[in-house]
Amino acid sequence: MISFKTKMIIAYTVLVLLTFFWMLPFYVALVTSLKSHEETYTTNVLQPPSAANIIPWFIAWSRVSRAFINSILVSIPATFLCVLAGTLAGYYLSRFVSKVNRLLFFLIAIATFIPYQILLIPMTMFLSTVGIMGTHLSFIITYTILLSPWATLISAAFFLAIPKELEEAAQIDGASPVQSFFKIVLPVALPGIISTTIIIFMSIWNEFLFAVTLSTSPIIRTIQPEVANLRGTTTVAWNTLMAGSLIAILPPLVITLALGKYFIRGLLAGALKGVR
Amino acid sequence: MIASSLKEKLIFLTPILLITVILYIMIATSIYVSMSDWRSYKISLNFIGLRNYIELFSNPRFYAALRNNIIWIALFMVPTSFLGLVLAYIMVSTGKELIFRTVFLLPTAISMTVAGTLWVWMYASEGAVNTLLKAFNLSFLTKPWISDPSTALYALIFVTIWQYLGFAVIIFEAAIKGIDPSLIEAAQIDGASSLRIFWDIVVPQVRHGFLVAVPLLALSALKIFDIVYVATRGGPGLATDVLGYFMWETAFWSRFMADGAAIATIIFAISLGIVIPYALIALRRWFR
Known part of the structure; x- marks a missing residue:
C-alpha cells in the first residue's frame, strides 16, 4: 500500500x-x-x-471602449430587472407548494435550459416590429426575457434554505406577505441575492449568440461581439487582440476573484443542485 | 401557513408569468417559421409544411454538423465530468481546495468568445502549444491545430473542456462533501486502498453529481456556437461546423430564416430529450 x-x-x-x-x-x-x-x-x-x-492596451482600449461601455449600460439594468422578477417569483415558488406552482416551476426550468437558438428568430422579429433593433433597450429587453427564468430558479433555491417560521412570526404580528418579503426575508436572503446577481450579470456579460445578432451596427455592439470582430480583422495584431480579450474578461475575473464564494454558490443553485 | 391573497400572488408572479408566456410563444413562433417560406430580409410567413425539413435532411452539411455535435457532446461530457470528479476528490483530500478551485474556475467565469480567442493564439503555428511541444523534443507532433481539418474539431473540444472543468469540479466537490465520512473511515479501517474507496464508495455516492453535471454539459455542447464563430467559422471545410453555427449562418448570413428556424427546431427537439428529464428530477428534489 x-x-x-x-x-x-x-x-x-x-x-x-x-x-x-x-x-x-x-x-x-x-x-x-x-x-x-x-x-x-x-x-x-x-x-x-x-x-x-502598454501601447497595445491603449490601442485595444480605444477599439473596445465603446463596446465595453455598451455592455455595462446593457448588463446592469437587465441584471436588475432579472433579479427583481426572479426574487419575487422565486420567493413565491419556494413558499407555496401547489400543483400549479410545480407546473410553473417545471415550465420555468424548461425555459431556463433550452438552447437559445429556438428564441433567436422570434426575438429579432419582435424587436424589429417594435422598431427598437439597434438600441440598448433591445438588449435589455432580450436579456430580461432570457434570464429571468434562471434568476427565479436560483433565488428559489436560496429561499428554500430560509426557514418559513421567520415570516410566519412576522405575519402573526400583522405583516402582509409582500411586507414580510421586503422587510424580513430579503435581508436574510441577501447572500443568495448577491449570488443570483453575480450569475445573471456574468451570463449577460458573456452571452454571445444574441449579442452578435443584435449588434446591428458598430455603435451598438457589445463587448463579446467586439472581441470577435477584432479577431476577425486581419489588421489587428496579436498583442492588441490579447489586450482587448483581457479587457473583455476583466469584470468576470474580478468578480470571481473577489466574490468567488458567491459565484460558486450561485453556480450550484443555478444547476438546480440546491444549496443545502 | 402563510396567507396569500390573489393580489399578493399577482405582485409576486406577474413578471415571471408574462416572461414565461412570451418565451413559449417564441418557441411556437420559431416552429411555425420553420414551416414557412421566409427566405429574405422581408418577413414572409406563408405555410409550406415540412418542405424546409425535407430539404434540410437532404443537405449533407446538416449531417456533417450533426455528426460534429455528437462527437462534441461525447468527447466533452465524458472527460469533463470524470476529470472534474477526480480533481474534486484530489482537491478535497489535500485540503487546499480554495486556491485550486479558483484556478479551475477562472476559465469557467470568462466568455467562450474570449476563451476561443485566447486558444486561437495558443494553437497558432508559433503559439504556446507548439512551442511547448518543441521544448519537450516532440517537434514531430507540432501542427497548425485549428487550420488542420484532422485536428480542428478536437482542438476546439479541448477548449470547452478547459472552460467547463471548473464547473464540474464545483458540482463534484459539493457532492463529495455530502458523503458521510464514516463510510470512508470504515473502508479505511477495513484496509481498502484509495483507488478502491474512490471506485466503490465515492463514485456511487456522487451519482447525483453526475445527474446534475452530465445533462448540463451535454446541453452546452449541443448549443455550442460562440467558439466556432470566433475560432473557425465552421472550417476548415466543414470540419468544425455544428448545428448552432449552421443555424446562425443560414438565418442571419444567408437570410434563409425559415431554414434557420428548422435547424433551431431540431436543436430544440434534441434538447428536450435532456431538459425534460433534468427538470423532472430537479422538481422531485425540490418539492420532496
Whole structure:
C-alpha cells in the first residue's frame, strides 16, 4: 500500500501541473499583450517581454471602449430587472407548494435550459416590429426575457434554505406577505441575492449568440461581439487582440476573484443542485 | 401557513408569468417559421409544411454538423465530468481546495468568445502549444491545430473542456462533501486502498453529481456556437461546423430564416430529450 505521504505528493503534482497548464492561456495572453508588435514575432511566445509595453492596451482600449461601455449600460439594468422578477417569483415558488406552482416551476426550468437558438428568430422579429433593433433597450429587453427564468430558479433555491417560521412570526404580528418579503426575508436572503446577481450579470456579460445578432451596427455592439470582430480583422495584431480579450474578461475575473464564494454558490443553485 | 391573497400572488408572479408566456410563444413562433417560406430580409410567413425539413435532411452539411455535435457532446461530457470528479476528490483530500478551485474556475467565469480567442493564439503555428511541444523534443507532433481539418474539431473540444472543468469540479466537490465520512473511515479501517474507496464508495455516492453535471454539459455542447464563430467559422471545410453555427449562418448570413428556424427546431427537439428529464428530477428534489 502506498503511504499517505506518497499519495499527497502525487496529488499535489497532478494539481500543480494542471494548474500551470490551465493558467497558461492567461499567462500567454498577458505576456503577448505587453510585447511590441515586432517582439510578438521575434520572441518565443512563453518568454516575457524585454520591457513592458502598454501601447497595445491603449490601442485595444480605444477599439473596445465603446463596446465595453455598451455592455455595462446593457448588463446592469437587465441584471436588475432579472433579479427583481426572479426574487419575487422565486420567493413565491419556494413558499407555496401547489400543483400549479410545480407546473410553473417545471415550465420555468424548461425555459431556463433550452438552447437559445429556438428564441433567436422570434426575438429579432419582435424587436424589429417594435422598431427598437439597434438600441440598448433591445438588449435589455432580450436579456430580461432570457434570464429571468434562471434568476427565479436560483433565488428559489436560496429561499428554500430560509426557514418559513421567520415570516410566519412576522405575519402573526400583522405583516402582509409582500411586507414580510421586503422587510424580513430579503435581508436574510441577501447572500443568495448577491449570488443570483453575480450569475445573471456574468451570463449577460458573456452571452454571445444574441449579442452578435443584435449588434446591428458598430455603435451598438457589445463587448463579446467586439472581441470577435477584432479577431476577425486581419489588421489587428496579436498583442492588441490579447489586450482587448483581457479587457473583455476583466469584470468576470474580478468578480470571481473577489466574490468567488458567491459565484460558486450561485453556480450550484443555478444547476438546480440546491444549496443545502 | 402563510396567507396569500390573489393580489399578493399577482405582485409576486406577474413578471415571471408574462416572461414565461412570451418565451413559449417564441418557441411556437420559431416552429411555425420553420414551416414557412421566409427566405429574405422581408418577413414572409406563408405555410409550406415540412418542405424546409425535407430539404434540410437532404443537405449533407446538416449531417456533417450533426455528426460534429455528437462527437462534441461525447468527447466533452465524458472527460469533463470524470476529470472534474477526480480533481474534486484530489482537491478535497489535500485540503487546499480554495486556491485550486479558483484556478479551475477562472476559465469557467470568462466568455467562450474570449476563451476561443485566447486558444486561437495558443494553437497558432508559433503559439504556446507548439512551442511547448518543441521544448519537450516532440517537434514531430507540432501542427497548425485549428487550420488542420484532422485536428480542428478536437482542438476546439479541448477548449470547452478547459472552460467547463471548473464547473464540474464545483458540482463534484459539493457532492463529495455530502458523503458521510464514516463510510470512508470504515473502508479505511477495513484496509481498502484509495483507488478502491474512490471506485466503490465515492463514485456511487456522487451519482447525483453526475445527474446534475452530465445533462448540463451535454446541453452546452449541443448549443455550442460562440467558439466556432470566433475560432473557425465552421472550417476548415466543414470540419468544425455544428448545428448552432449552421443555424446562425443560414438565418442571419444567408437570410434563409425559415431554414434557420428548422435547424433551431431540431436543436430544440434534441434538447428536450435532456431538459425534460433534468427538470423532472430537479422538481422531485425540490418539492420532496
